[in-house]
Amino acid sequence: MPVPGDSGFLEEQIGQWRAYLHRRQAIQPVDAAELEDHLREHVASLTAAGLSADEAFLVAVKRMGALDDLSREFAREHSERLWKQLVLVSTDAAVPAARVRTEAIFALALAVAAAALFKLPALFGKDTAHYPTFYARIFALVVLPLLTGFFVWKRRLDTRTVRWLAAGFAAAVVFATVYPFAKGGNTEVLTALHLPIALALLVGIAYAGGRWSQVAGRMDFVRFAGELLIYYALIAFGGGVLSALIGMMFHAIGIDPQAFIGEWLLPCGAAGAVLVASWLVETKQSVIENMAPVLTRLFTPLFAAALVTFLGTVLWTGRGVDIQRDVLIGFDLLLVVVLGLLLYSVSARDPASPPSAFDGLQVVLLVSALLADAVALWAIAARITELGFTPNRVAALGENLILLVNLAWSAVLHIRFLRGRGSFASLEKWQTDYLPVYAAWAAVVVIVFPPLFGWI
Amino acid sequence: MYKAARYALRLDPSPGASVDVMVINKDLMAASSTPIVLAILAEGDSYGYAILQRVRELSGGHLEWTDGMLYPVLHRLERLGHVKARWKVAESGRRRKYYRITSGGRAQLAEERRQWQTVDSTLRGIWSAALPQGA
Numbered sequence: 001m002p003v004p005g006d007s008g009f010l011e012e013q014i015g016q017w018r019a020y021l022h023r024r025q026a027i028q029p030v031d032a033a034e035l036e037d038h039l040r041e042h043v044a045s046l047t048a049a050g051l052s053a054d055e056a057f058l059v060a061v062k063r064m065g066a067l068d069d070l071s072r073e074f075a076r077e078h079s080e081r082l083w084k085q086l087v088l089v090s091t092d093a094a095v096p097a098a099r100v101r102t103e104a105i106f107a108l109a110l111a112v113a114a115a116a117l118f119k120l121p122a123l124f125g126k127d128t129a130h131y132p133t134f135y136a137r138i139f140a141l142v143v144l145p146l147l148t149g150f151f152v153w154k155r156r157l158d159t160r161t162v163r164w165l166a167a168g169f170a171a172a173v174v175f176a177t178v179y180p181f182a183k184g185g186n187t188e189v190l191t192a193l194h195l196p197i198a199l200a201l202l203v204g205i206a207y208a209g210g211r212w213s214q215v216a217g218r219m220d221f222v223r224f225a226g227e228l229l230i231y232y233a234l235i236a237f238g239g240g241v242l243s244a245l246i247g248m249m250f251h252a253i254g255i256d257p258q259a260f261i262g263e264w265l266l267p268c269g270a271a272g273a274v275l276v277a278s279w280l281v282e283t284k285q286s287v288i289e290n291m292a293p294v295l296t297r298l299f300t301p302l303f304a305a306a307l308v309t310f311l312g313t314v315l316w317t318g319r320g321v322d323i324q325r326d327v328l329i330g331f332d333l334l335l336v337v338v339l340g341l342l343l344y345s346v347s348a349r350d351p352a353s354p355p356s357a358f359d360g361l362q363v364v365l366l367v368s369a370l371l372a373d374a375v376a377l378w379a380i381a382a383r384i385t386e387l388g389f390t391p392n393r394v395a396a397l398g399e400n401l402i403l404l405v406n407l408a409w410s411a412v413l414h415i416r417f418l419r420g421r422g423s424f425a426s427l428e429k430w431q432t433d434y435l436p437v438y439a440a441w442a443a444v445v446v447i448v449f450p451p452l453f454g455w456i
Numbered sequence: 457m458y459k460a461a462r463y464a465l466r467l468d469p470s471p472g473a474s475v476d477v478m479v480i481n482k483d484l485m486a487a488s489s490t491p492i493v494l495a496i497l498a499e500g501d502s503y504g505y506a507i508l509q510r511v512r513e514l515s516g517g518h519l520e521w522t523d524g525m526l527y528p529v530l531h532r533l534e535r536l537g538h539v540k541a542r543w544k545v546a547e548s549g550r551r552r553k554y555y556r557i558t559s560g561g562r563a564q565l566a567e568e569r570r571q572w573q574t575v576d577s578t579l580r581g582i583w584s585a586a587l588p589q590g591a
Contacts, residue, residue, distance in 0.1 A: 034553045041505045065522035077528040
């Protein structure tokens with residue numbers, strides 16, 4: 001037990017003071033070191049003049065000025081620090097800079113590998129312009145194993161898990177390439193759409209790095225996926241601007257770059273960007289505010305209002321849902337968006353905090369989405385035999401039911417939570433437990449549908 | 457903490473610590489900090505704590521800055537290119553950030569000096585002509 005006056009006590013006090021400094025965003029570690037040197041010299045000169053260590057410390061700290069004023073002055077001089085920057089070279093002593101650099105190089109190498117692999121079939125005469133569905137089908141097969149490889153390396157997964165993951169991907173390669181799809185047929189498009197969902201499970205297992213069996217591990221993957229989507233969209237937007245400007249510049253000098261953009265820039269960029277975006281999400285994790293929960297807050301009220309208005313209109317006018325070709329897919333997308341809104345507000349919420357008005361709003365969103373979907377399902381059920389069972393319709397129907405079950409039980413859990421009869425953690429557990437169901441259904445669509453419907 | 461602060465007035469080893477500290481308004485403090493810091497650095501390279509000691513010494517203890525506030529001033533001068541900073545290991549064995557005035561800083565100091573002399577001579581004219589001493 002340190003007593004006032006001894007040097008251990010002083011070190012402890014200075015350590016505490018340093019911790020307070022580090023909490024201020026405007027004061028960086030290097031400034032804190034400069035201030036600490038000042039404090040120590042002041043303390044030394046005061047103790048030399050006869051003060052005890054604790055007295056000297058108190059005087060020196062007081063003379064340093066109030067921390068709030070100090071941090072305000074630093075913020076005025078270094079206003080850029082209040083904007084969190086993505087620092088790729090770690091300032092955190094816990095992660096050595098060499099490790100950060102290796103990770104960056106590895107991620108970029110994987111991105112280049114993804115782009116090269118994706119272009120490999122072109123060597124065998126399959127150009128992107130004539131085989132768009134073929135490339136759509138193999139996209140996930142090229143990109144997701146490499147992404148999984150990144151996490152296997154980063155999380156240092158044991159060989160047993162790696163073997164299972166490899167087996168999963170090998171099976172995917174077989175089903176997606178060996179099946180004799182009719183070119184551009186429904187089942188081929190369904191495979192292209194469902195393969196990424198099925199394989200996402202393998203990425204998730206690698207991402208969670210042995211924590212997949214825990215709710216927290218799966219929830220971290222959900223957070224990662226959301227941020228990845230947002231980063232990918234931003235990179236895609238940037239790529240679009242780049243392509244447009246390249247097109248404009250080369251047109252101006254009489255060269256048509258369309259072939260280069262379509263055959264190289266777009267496919268290579270689309271494949272490489274998945275790896276780059278994943279690496280950025282991993283790196284920035286703690287640096288920048290997560291975007292998905294912010295968007296959720298913004299759009300939950302708007303979607304709730306739109307859905308309630310829709311239901312009101314249906315009731316008021318008595319209009320039924322007109323079943324055209326794509327209505328079911330449209331309603332699937334609606335449920336996916338509602339699920340996303342639910343998932344990302346769950347992911348950002350402190351499970352211990354009591355129910356708030358936002359929770360009420362979410363229940364409104366859930367219930368109105370369920371009712372809207374019920375209206376659509378009712379209309380389909382009435383005419384399903386007349387319309388016939390095409391692969392697209394069966395897949396869409398299956399997805400609708402899966403989402404419906406999830407959202408219905410989520411609504412029940414949410415209402416229980418609002419009424420103080422259940423905990424929020426049960427909702428979190430339900431959502432993360434349900435993740436493999438999507439992958440399983442997607443796998444069924446990929447494996448069973450093509451032979452079942454005769455490769456059309 | 458208050459008790460300790462009172463001790464400080466008696467025990468602070470810096471010269472003139474027992475002299476009453478004058479309260480100077482914020483704007484004047486802010487305006488004068490640049491020429492004072494630059495002038496001190498023009499005498500030779502220095503670091504935060506020593507600069508403050510020198511300020512205390514030069515003002516006979518009348519001028520007292522809040523210690524921490526010196527650093528944003530130094531960082532501003534660094535950003536403007538008036539001073540250059542680098543880390544060195546001091547005799548104490550600790551790493552310490554030393555500041556050196558640049559040629560741009562010297563030019564700035566000369567300019568500040570011209571301005572302050574103008575203000576000073578103007579005020580002197582008024583003090584002696586219009587107002588009796590100590591008014």
